[in-house]
Amino acid sequence: MTLIVHKYGGTSMGSVERIKNVAKRVAKWHKAGHQLVIVPSAMSGETNRLLGLAKEISSHLDSRELDAIAATGEQVSVGLLALALREQGIEAVSYAGWQVPIKTDSAFTKARISEIDDTRVVADLAAGRVVVITGFQGVDPHGNVTTLGRGGSDTSAVAVAAALKAEECLIYTDVDGVYSTDPRIVDDARRLSQVTFEEILEMASLGSKVLQIRSVEFAGKYQVKTRVLSSLTDPMIPLDEEMRSGTLITFEEDERMEKAVISGIAFQRDESKITVRGVPDRPGIAYQILGPIADANIDVDMIIQNQSIDGKTTDFTFTVPRAEYERALTLLEANVREHISSASVLGDPKVSKVSVVGVGMRSHVGIASKAFLTLSEEGINIQMISTSEIRISVLIDEKYMELAVRALHKAFELEKA
Amino acid sequence: MTLIVHKYGGTSMGSVERIKNVAKRVAKWHKAGHQLVIVPSAMSGETNRLLGLAKEISSHLDSRELDAIAATGEQVSVGLLALALREQGIEAVSYAGWQVPIKTDSAFTKARISEIDDTRVVADLAAGRVVVITGFQGVDPHGNVTTLGRGGSDTSAVAVAAALKAEECLIYTDVDGVYSTDPRIVDDARRLSQVTFEEILEMASLGSKVLQIRSVEFAGKYQVKTRVLSSLTDPMIPLDEEMRSGTLITFEEDERMEKAVISGIAFQRDESKITVRGVPDRPGIAYQILGPIADANIDVDMIIQNQSIDGKTTDFTFTVPRAEYERALTLLEANVREHISSASVLGDPKVSKVSVVGVGMRSHVGIASKAFLTLSEEGINIQMISTSEIRISVLIDEKYMELAVRALHKAFELEKA
Incomplete structure (x- = not known):
């Protein structure tokens, strides 16, 4: 019983x-x-x-x-x-x-x-x-x-x-x-x-x-x-x-890891991307940019800060749910103008996130490169990448989202049991 | 406060x-x-x-x-x-x-x-x-x-x-x-x-x-x-x-008792009356008749047992809500036939109860006789009477109910403050 x-x-x-x-x-x-x-x-x-x-x-x-x-x-x-x-x-x-x-x-x-x-x-x-x-x-x-x-x-x-x-x-x-x-x-x-x-x-x-x-x-x-x-x-x-x-x-995990490398292709259609250009490459900048966003209860997902090329300024990019795009942009415009006079703010409200997920990734190499190859073969440009131990996510133009999901699902043979 | x-x-x-x-x-x-x-x-x-x-x-x-x-x-x-x-x-x-x-x-x-x-x-x-x-x-x-x-x-x-x-x-x-x-x-x-x-x-x-x-x-x-x-x-x-x-x-009560003798005329339209005739005049009869009614969760209101005239048998009358009339009658028929062979059961499902209520009744005599006079002047026959310290209730033919209420309300001058 x-x-x-x-x-x-x-x-x-x-x-x-x-x-x-x-x-x-x-x-x-x-x-x-x-x-x-x-x-x-x-x-x-x-x-x-x-x-x-x-x-x-x-x-x-x-x-x-x-x-x-x-x-x-x-x-x-x-x-x-x-x-x-x-x-x-x-x-x-x-x-x-x-x-x-x-x-x-x-x-x-x-x-x-x-x-x-x-x-x-x-x-x-x-x-x-x-x-x-x-x-x-x-x-x-x-x-x-x-x-x-x-x-x-x-x-x-x-x-x-x-x-x-x-x-x-x-x-x-x-x-x-x-x-x-x-x-x-x-x-x-x-x-x-x-x-x-x-x-x-x-x-x-x-x-x-x-x-x-x-x-x-x-x-x-x-x-x-x-x-x-x-x-x-x-x-x-x-x-x-x-x-x-x-x-x-x-x-x-043991049993499964030997069988299936990847379990699924997840996605979030309604993402948006915001880039702050010409940011001084110095400590505290990330907090200065994202602090007001967090205070406004806006959920920030992917974050990328590039190495500065000239040793002086860099670009800072992050994503927020599309519904919060306008609000985040307004907050940033005000904040950036006040603190970082050299910077400019750009954005794209029509991007989507596609993720390849699977615990098998831990013991298998080459998952990321296979995913990137698949997308490039379809002519899909990758705008941002983020990863965890068992997930690879890419940010792409919204119009390619379905295509990317289908291509990745097929490439990793997810239709097979 | x-x-x-x-x-x-x-x-x-x-x-x-x-x-x-x-x-x-x-x-x-x-x-x-x-x-x-x-x-x-x-x-x-x-x-x-x-x-x-x-x-x-x-x-x-x-x-x-x-x-x-x-x-x-x-x-x-x-x-x-x-x-x-x-x-x-x-x-x-x-x-x-x-x-x-x-x-x-x-x-x-x-x-x-x-x-x-x-x-x-x-x-x-x-x-x-x-x-x-x-x-x-x-x-x-x-x-x-x-x-x-x-x-x-x-x-x-x-x-x-x-x-x-x-x-x-x-x-x-x-x-x-x-x-x-x-x-x-x-x-x-x-x-x-x-x-x-x-x-x-x-x-x-x-x-x-x-x-x-x-x-x-x-x-x-x-x-x-x-x-x-x-x-x-x-x-x-x-x-x-x-x-x-x-x-x-x-x-x-003190103050009120000097002012108003009677407070109101209450009534219950949907009453019914059941009489058991030829009941032996001996202890335990009331229980024998009403026991099964109570067991069936039927609410008995007025109860009258007349003095026996011949010293042997008497009549026993009580009221139940009209909705329970048929059920009470069926229960009684079975019960009376079994225990009291000499008796017969009669009923009237179209009676109503009218009550004169007031705490002033305690200190004033003549309330009951005034009520009975009022009803007799209207030609209304009283079928049963029951009283409490502050209430007199009469059972009458349903068709006279409104007339009785109006006559009593007027007789006791209840329209006056």
Whole structure:
């Protein structure tokens, strides 16, 4: 008898009919002899409805009150799911985050889980009950309700699995796993049966559609075996078949490193690039340029500072999300004119980032040169390069993005299992 | 500086616009220097929506889960109202029942409040905050969410007022007070500026439309000065004018007893009457007849057993709500045939009850005879009579009900202040 945690997203809980389907699926697992803890999200649309009401009332939203309001969505979900499970003949009990309790800090709307008291849940499981726990929320040391931010239910599920030392955490969602790249761009994109948690962190653009990044960090930290799989399959699909579906996030690299060098091609379309030219080559310049950007809460991704040629001035280039391009440019213009009179600011709001990701890169040389060769054969100019131990990213003109993704996917033979 | 508790019903909280109006009204009270605790209901329709979802999922509703689901309606309300108050520039904080905590027993869906911990609320009030507390709910000794049953928010408000020793508990609702009788039947029915809590208990049919009876019992037990008044007035109505509106439920009879003998004419239209004829006049008969009725959870109101004329058999008559008439009759037929072979069962499903209510009755004689005279002058036959210290009720043919109410209202000059 093993303990399994299931997480169901808002779409899976989106109607009475779907909640009944979730209950059937859970019942199947229960009948197979597993102990089960279920973490559902709010019914789809509910959190937005609640936040909409709050916004109609006030433009200066108090985050404590906002969390108390938003958290009710999942509180309804767990009650309904417990009722649906009882209708399946299963003894089930629901808990809100504060009842477990799932303890968090007091950072309302983006709280972090500090501790989960498992006493109550363990007793219920021992008594044969299925336990249904609200995702997305907890309680702070002062007894205030907190929420973990959007997508926080994934994190709740993984954290609960970690606290209970569950065998596996199954994240049921409306896609059937993580793909080698976006199937809308590459027809023969393949579902990965496994990825490492480091890979999924590097493949944010592919992974974040199916799994909240913070939950992956949590899974990594506590070594929680986590599987992303579809809730749209027939709930009565045989258990062993279900356990082979989806994408498993693993922590053992050895085996995989020999098989696949590269796992996927990720991309971010809506990037923009800003270059500051004629910057004096002296300490403190990077901070002088990026400080105001960071203060304005603009996320800087790639950063390059070239060696100065004349020993006096250099160029400084970085990327920001396209939505922040104009704001970053305005900030810089003001700042650069004030501090570095010799410099000028240039920009390009139509660039995209393409990344080749895989843990196999660690033990294989020549991945970067193969990627660069592939792009050059397609006539695609590389504007910037950044790398991590298991990722190579290039910044290119937006119009070549799809072409680059397809070419790299093919070059690394990602369509093959 | 006095502490005042406000309670707002579902209609008063029914939309964002109405919640903003509630906030304006509360802000007015706050600016006048009062300490305030506000107890709102769920937005109108919300509790029904939640219970509807639960019923779609399951036909055997687990009451613990049901309470957890239903309680979220008020949890949203308090958050929204706190936001609206902040928008008015007032520091406000919301609490769910479990956060106060409002402690109850574990009788889910109809829990009773056992204790209210005032520590947190008192500290907030001392710090100048307006405290917004969920109505309708509490938490049991095991940390489960409980609800007090329909209309429980009135009880919550009165209980909070009692615990905090509030100066007054204002129940804002969509009618402007308790009337001498139903204005739909008697044109010149008059709003009572005061009633005693005993009178309002006896006038259930008039009072229950504006105030939950259990909250009145609570108000009586803890001597909470409670006022029913309209939330539909302009929120900026001057404070002294507002304090003269509505109906105040008092505990001092002396003054009133000299003024008004009778406070109101109450009625229940949908009554039915059942008579068991030829019942042996021996101990235990009443129990034998009414036992199965009580076991079936049918509410018996008036009961009459006549003196036996022949010393052997007698008639036994009682009333039940018309909706239960057929069920009661069927139960009796079976039971009477089995135990009392000589008896026969008769019934009339078209009777109504009219009551004359007033604490002044205690010190004035001749009220009953005046009521009987009035009815006889209108040619209305009295079928049954029951009395309490401050009430005389008669059962009459349904078709004369409006006539009886109008005649009695006029005879006791209730249209006069």
